[in-house]
Structure formats: C-alpha cells, structure tokens
Amino acid sequence: MTNCYPTRSKQVAARMLGGEMMIMSAQNTTLFNLNDVGSLIWNAADGRTSLDEIVARLCVEFEVTPETARHDAETFIEELASHGILLLSDRPKEN
Amino acid sequence: MTLTIDIGAMPIAVTTDSPEFAALLQDRYGSFINPSPASEASLDVDLIPSRTIEEDEDVSVRLESNRWIITRGDFRAEWDPATGRGRVRQSINPYSIDGVLRILHSLMLARQGGFLVHAASAVRNGRAFIFAGVSGAGKTTLSRLAPPDVEVLTDEISYVRPAADGYEAFGTPFAGELARIGANLRAPLAALYLLVQGPENRIEPVDPAEAARAVLRNILFFAHDEELVGQVFQSVFDFVARVPVRRLIFTPDARAWELIA
Numbered sequence: 001m002t003n004c005y006p007t008r009s010k011q012v013a014a015r016m017l018g019g020e021m022m023i024m025s026a027q028n029t030t031l032f033n034l035n036d037v038g039s040l041i042w043n044a045a046d047g048r049t050s051l052d053e054i055v056a057r058l059c060v061e062f063e064v065t066p067e068t069a070r071h072d073a074e075t076f077i078e079e080l081a082s083h084g085i086l087l088l089s090d091r092p093k094e095n
Numbered sequence: 096m097t098l099t100i101d102i103g104a105m106p107i108a109v110t111t112d113s114p115e116f117a118a119l120l121q122d123r124y125g126s127f128i129n130p131s132p133a134s135e136a137s138l139d140v141d142l143i144p145s146r147t148i149e150e151d152e153d154v155s156v157r158l159e160s161n162r163w164i165i166t167r168g169d170f171r172a173e174w175d176p177a178t179g180r181g182r183v184r185q186s187i188n189p190y191s192i193d194g195v196l197r198i199l200h201s202l203m204l205a206r207q208g209g210f211l212v213h214a215a216s217a218v219r220n221g222r223a224f225i226f227a228g229v230s231g232a233g234k235t236t237l238s239r240l241a242p243p244d245v246e247v248l249t250d251e252i253s254y255v256r257p258a259a260d261g262y263e264a265f266g267t268p269f270a271g272e273l274a275r276i277g278a279n280l281r282a283p284l285a286a287l288y289l290l291v292q293g294p295e296n297r298i299e300p301v302d303p304a305e306a307a308r309a310v311l312r313n314i315l316f317f318a319h320d321e322e323l324v325g326q327v328f329q330s331v332f333d334f335v336a337r338v339p340v341r342r343l344i345f346t347p348d349a350r351a352w353e354l355i356a
Contacts, residue, residue: 011321013328018304022311026324029316033308 001074006054006086007047007093014042027084037062041076045086047093051077097137100196101129103254103265104281105203107196108134113142116187123189126279127268136179136199138172145186156198156318163318165198167191174199176206197252197269198317205323208330209256211315214287216253216264216277217355218246223264223282224355225253226343227313228290233347235272237290240349249277252315257330258283261337288343288355296351299342306340307331 008014014023021034021042034042040061044054051073058069080086097110098120106129111117121128152168163181165172170191174181181199185191201211214227215234226237238250248254248264251271256263262284268276289301289309301309310331316324345351 013325015307015328015332017307017332018302020304020308022304022307024311024324024328026321027319029319029324031308031311 001051001078002090004051004077004088004090005047005049005092006041006045006051006077006081006088008042008045009085009087012085023085025083025085030083032080032083032085037072038076041073042080042086045077047087047089050092097132098124099129099132099134100124100127100268101279102127102196102200102267103204103209103256105136105200106131106134107199108132108137109140109192110137111140111142113140113187116140116142119187119189120192123193123276124268125276127266127276134179136174136181136203138174138195138199139180139182140192141182141184143184143186145188154194154198154317156202156320158318158320163202165195165317167194170195172198174202176202193269197315200254201315201317202323204254204256205318205326205330207256208326208333209254209262210327210330210334211267212253212255212310213251213313213315214253215250215271216248216266217241218248218264218278218280218282219244219355221282222285223248224285225255225264225287226290227253227287227309229313232290233292233345234290236347237345237351240347240352242349242352245352245355246278246280247275248280250275255284255334257333262334284338286339286341288341291342291344292347293344294346296343296345296354298354299344301340301342303335303340306335310335310340 011026021039023032055069099106154167163174170185172183215238216225248266252269254265265281266277
C-alpha cells in the first residue's frame with residue numbers, strides 16, 4: 001500500500017466503551033470491535049493524517065518495529081476500507 | 096373494516112375490506128386486538144392473489160421522499176412517518192402483515208429510544224426480565240420451563256421502550272418456536288440476561304462493553320438508514336448504562352428460574 005490518507009466514513013455509528021471501540025455500519029449494520037491498535041488508527045483517520053504518520057504513532061504507542069506497525073496498519077485499513085468504514089485518498093483532505 | 100393491533104402501547108389500525116383477512120388478524124393477534132379505535136399509525140391492506148411466498152428474500156427498508164418503502168418477496172408496503180398512514184400489498188396470509196408490523200414497530204420505536212431485540216422476556220412479581228441469545232441459546236426452552244407465577248411476554252422478539260425511570264418491556268405476539276403469542280402486559284425492566292447453556296445454573300457479571308456488543312448483535316435492524324442506525328446504536332449504550340446485564344448459564348430444567356426473581 002502506498003502512502004494514503006484514511007478518513008472515517010460518516011455512514012457509521014461509533015462509540016468507545018470500556019477501552020473498546022465499537023463501530024456499526026449504517027449500510028448493512030455490521031458491527032466491528034476494534035482493539036487498541038485499531039482504535040488508534042480509527043481515531044487518527046481524520047483524512048489529514050497519513051499512513052506513514054499513523055505507522056510512526058503505532059511504533060511509539062505500542063513499541064513495535066516499523067515493519068510490524070506498517071503490516072498491522074495496512075491490514076486493518078484495507079479490511080475496514082473493504083467494508084466502506086474507512087475511505088482512502090492519496091492526498092490529505094483540505095481545510 | 097378496521098382492527099387495531101396494539102403492541103407496545105403503539106396501536107396500529109389495519110384496514111381491510113376482506114372479512115376473511117380480518118378474521119385471520121383477529122385469530123392471529125388475539126388479546127393484542129384493541130377495541131378502542133385510537134391509533135398511532137394506520138395501514139390499508141390491498142390483497143392480491145396468492146402466489147409462492149418467498150420469505151427468505153431479503154427485506155429492504157428505505158426512505159424515499161420521506162416515505163418508508165418496505166419490501167420483501169411476499170409484500171410491499173409504504174408508510175409515511177409524518178402522517179402515520181401507509182399501505183400494504185400482500186396476499187391473504189398472516190406472515191406478511193406480521194413482517195410489516197415488526198418493521199413498522201422497529202421504525203417507530205427507534206425514534207423513541209426503544210428497540211426490538213431477539214430475546215425472550217417474562218414478567219415475575221411485577222418486574223420484567225429479558226433473555227437474549229442467538230437461535231439455540233435457549234430462549235424457547237426457558238420460556239417453556241417458566242413456572243406458573245411467570246407470564247411469558249414473548250419467546251422470540253422482545254419489545255423495549257424507555258420509561259420515566261429506566262425501561263419497560265412489553266409483551267408481543269411475535270412468537271418463535273413456542274408458536275404462542277405472548278401475554279399482553281407491560282412491566283418495568285429489572286435485568287437483561289445473556290443466555291448460555293451450561294452444566295449448572297448460575298449468574299455471572301458482564302462488563303459494559305460486552306453487554307453493549309451482545310445487545311447490538313441481537314437487535315432487529317431493518318432500515319439501512321444512517322440516522323436511524325445512529326439512534327438505535329445510541330439507545331443501546333443508554334440501555335446498558337441503566338439496565339443490569341448479566342450472563343445466565345443454565346441447564347435446561349426449571350430450576351434455572353430459581354435464579355430469576
């Protein structure tokens with residue numbers, strides 16, 4: 001995956017409870033539960049933060065190697081993007 | 096003729112010109128038929144010739160020009176939430192109108208912070224208890240084992256509405272394997288139990304995240320509508336913050352009810 005800027009879809013309902021991020025797709029009401037890594041990526045996915053920056057945050061937060069962090073982030077982002085929960089852009093969102 | 100089907104204190108008036116269909120409704124909804132004509136919503140039923148019912152066909156619920164369009168293999172309905180009026184086109188059978196009523200209630204309830212959930216429920220000593228679980232978890236078994244002082248509200252689909260102090264559960268005619276309509280009662284909700292069959296009867300605590308996840312997984316969602324999904328999602332979190340949710344591990348015999356009081 002080349003560098004990209006993930007954005008949270010607006011077609012979801014999301015809520016943090018007990019350290020767990022729960023997301024429900026309004027398209028098909030599929031429920032997703034995110035772990036710590038997923039929650040960090042989800043919270044960072046504002047359309048202005050690049051995949052590279054997210055990987056760097058994961059390395060610091062979870063003390064993992066850049067290779068591991070990139071692999072985890074790419075897998076997660078691709079999975080959520082395939083469900084339309086994250087939208088991917090090759091450039092940062094304006095304003 | 097018009098019959099008012101009063102579920103969850105949200106009466107829906109169903110009008111048909113077929114005495115045969117009216118008799119079928121009377122038979123199907125029994126004690127849920129309310130003789131008083133006041134209603135929150137109304138449906139005119141247009142009957143069409145019978146054809147093969149494809150109940151498995153996916154239901155579609157969508158908002159078009161401020162009207163809900165509800166379709167399944169065996170019916171097509173339209174309902175205007177602003178006026179509360181709608182129409183159903185179906186053949187003479189009890190399953191189609193039942194499907195329409197479930198969906199209509201889920202739409203009306205969502206706006207009020209309530210929901211329908213795949214769960215049995217029952218009233219004991221004036222308090223309601225909900226038993227949620229997937230098919231095979233024991234909803235029907237537990238309902239069948241209910242002792243005489245317990246009134247079963249439903250063995251399949253529970254009806255939950257916020258009340259001044261907590262939540263209320265209502266009986267529904269939406270039956271599962273028990274094939275018996277629930278008691279037409281309402282009671283303040285005391286607890287929701289997640290059902291698991293096991294080697295002994297006991298109750299375990301459930302943390303709030305698991306409670307929310309479990310309730311969300313068992314909610315009846317029909318409308319793939321952003322606003323409504325958001326409302327129901329929010330309602331479930333409000334619910335688990337106010338209603339105790341626990342796990343009921345039970346052996347399939349009547350002693351499980353000794354834990355429910």
